[in-house]
Amino acid sequence: MQDYPPQAHTARYGDDDELGTLNRLTDEVSTDHCTENSTRISLNWPLDAQGDLPFFGRQAFHKHIYQKPPRIVNDDYSTTSAELRTGDGLRHFGYQKEAKFYNGVTLEDIHGEHKTNVNGIGAWSEKGIVGRGVLLxxxxxRLQNKIEYEAFKTGSIPLKDLKAVAESQGTEIKFGDILLIRSGTASLAWSLARPARTLVRTQL
Structure with missing residues (x-):
């Protein structure tokens, strides 16, 4: 299991905070990042992108569209694993050593008799996430530098490597930037032979 610094889950933005480093995206920071040359980019992956055999044994996405005669109307319902959607809240993966999530939230807080929605993705959606995206x-x-990395095995990408990537790209990282890392997971998925599976190819 990845080793984290002591108190890695501890909040720095108040005892009741549920945003974490999203607190850095103040109105001023978001406004400063909006220039005449700004382009909005969707980070959504299609819900059916992993086909009928999603990664790690998750449930496949299903969508059913049905008519409602005699009117010319369509309705639909969908079922999907939360892992097939973009955005994990701060209650998804905890600090294993202390069995706590961000800001000291416990499994009891989430599943117990007095369970709450603390650290849910809803806290992020109140203002949305608007800022300058930086892709490393x-x-x-790593391919150019012949560095081994197995995307589907537990591991980590060293900070020194990410700094080297930024330097090689000529990328400046500023306070409040939204950091995106292309690890190669999708590329590996496309290369694996998976019978009876259809993947929607996206350029990642």
């Missing part, structure tokens, strides 16, 4: 193409950089 670690996958291409």
């Amino acid at each position: 193409d670690y996958h291409t950089w």
Whole structure:
């Protein structure tokens, strides 16, 4: 299991905070990042991108569209694993050594008799996430530098490597930036032979 610094889960933005480093995206920071040359980019992966055999044994995405005669109307319902959607809240993966999530939230807080929605993704959606996105193409950089990395095995990408990627790209990282890392997971998925599976190819 990855080793984290002591108190890695501890809040720095108040005892009741549920945003974590999203607190850095103040109105001023978000406004400063919006320039005449800004482009909005969707980070959503299609819900059916992993086909009928999603990674790690998760449930496949299903969508059913049905008519409601005699009116010319369509309705639909969908079922999907939360892992097939973009955005894990701060209650997804805890600090294993102390069995706590961000800001000291416990499994009892989430599943117990007095369970709450603390650290849920809803806290992030109140203002949305607007800022300057920075993409570090670690996958291409590591191939060029012949560095081994197995995307589907437990491991980590060293900070020194990410700094090297940024330097090689000529990328400046500023306070409040939204860091995106291309690890190569999707590229590996496309290369694996999976019978009876259809993958929606996206350029990642």
